[in-house]
Amino acid sequence: MNGPVLEARHIGKRFPDQMHIPVLSDISFTVGRGEFVSVMGKSGCGKSTLLYILSTMDTDYEGELLIDGELMTGKKSGRLAEVRNEKIGFVFQFHYLLNEFTVLKNVMLPGLKLDKYSEKEIEARAMKWLDVLQIKQLATKMPNQLSGGEKQRVAIARALINDPLIIMGDEPTGNLDKKNSNIVLDIFKNLSDEFGQTLFIVTHDPDFAEHTSRIIEMEDGMIIHQKNSARR
Numbered sequence: 001m002n003g004p005v006l007e008a009r010h011i012g013k014r015f016p017d018q019m020h021i022p023v024l025s026d027i028s029f030t031v032g033r034g035e036f037v038s039v040m041g042k043s044g045c046g047k048s049t050l051l052y053i054l055s056t057m058d059t060d061y062e063g064e065l066l067i068d069g070e071l072m073t074g075k076k077s078g079r080l081a082e083v084r085n086e087k088i089g090f091v092f093q094f095h096y097l098l099n100e101f102t103v104l105k106n107v108m109l110p111g112l113k114l115d116k117y118s119e120k121e122i123e124a125r126a127m128k129w130l131d132v133l134q135i136k137q138l139a140t141k142m143p144n145q146l147s148g149g150e151k152q153r154v155a156i157a158r159a160l161i162n163d164p165l166i167i168m169g170d171e172p173t174g175n176l177d178k179k180n181s182n183i184v185l186d187i188f189k190n191l192s193d194e195f196g197q198t199l200f201i202v203t204h205d206p207d208f209a210e211h212t213s214r215i216i217e218m219e220d221g222m223i224i225h226q227k228n229s230a231r232r
């Protein structure tokens with residue numbers, strides 16, 4: 001399909017214990033193929049809540065969500081899990097690598113859950129991404145032998161293994177020092193520029209956001225501003 005990768009239509013959210021205060025109100029936007037979008041806003045403005053809805057993990061919201069032109073709202077949990085596994089790659093603030101497996105196996109795991117590629121292909125793809133991210137030499141290491149920045153690069157390789165339509169990130173540089181944040185930012189820019197990867201990243205960091213192609217700015221659960229950055 002050639003329509004938007006992601007489309008939010010008038011999304012709203014209230015938590016059951018605080019029904020009178022909307023945490024999100026009337027959030028509407030689309031993300032097109034190959035866009036590198038960042039979402040900025042002060043702590044508590046609703047960024048993580050929004051990402052949880054966009055990634056289909058929270059199904060209790062107002063409005064509609066479409067991924068790759070398919071309406072997600074009201075879909076059964078089985079279909080939502082399929083869409084998550086096939087179309088979305090996740091990168092979080094913490095890497096969530098499994099300490100009992102090697103780097104290579106960690107990157108391969110989401111691929112092994114799907115029938116999309118054979119095990120041999122998954123291994124080749126994992127090695128390709130480890131190479132692109134310049135951590136191929138770490139393939140046989142265990143996660144606890146890596147630095148924080150290296151772990152986050154492994155997490156990015158893992159997010160790429162199923163050739164996702166979109167990568168969603170929740171503060172992926174939030175736990176990194178400046179040097180490693182810049183490495184991760186360069187990786188995302190490279191994925192966007194060289195591979196046409198669509199990226200949707202929640203961040204606190206204005207320096208990071210400045211390098212994305214569009215910034216969605218939120219305040220008190222609403223979008224207050226959207227701007228295309230100077231980058232393109």
Ligand SMILES: Nc1ncnc2c1ncn2[C@@H]1O[C@H](COP(=O)(O)OP(=O)(O)OP(=O)(O)O)[C@@H](O)[C@H]1O
Nearest residue numbers: 015017018023041042043044045046047048049050
């Ligand atoms: N399960 C919940 N029940 C009730 N209120 C919640 C729940 N989760 C989040 N909230 C409230 O919703 C608002 C938005 O929270 P959210 O975590 O989405 O903000 P955020 O912009 O991601 O913040 P941060 O940058 O600190 O991660 C906050 O006021 C928060 O207290």
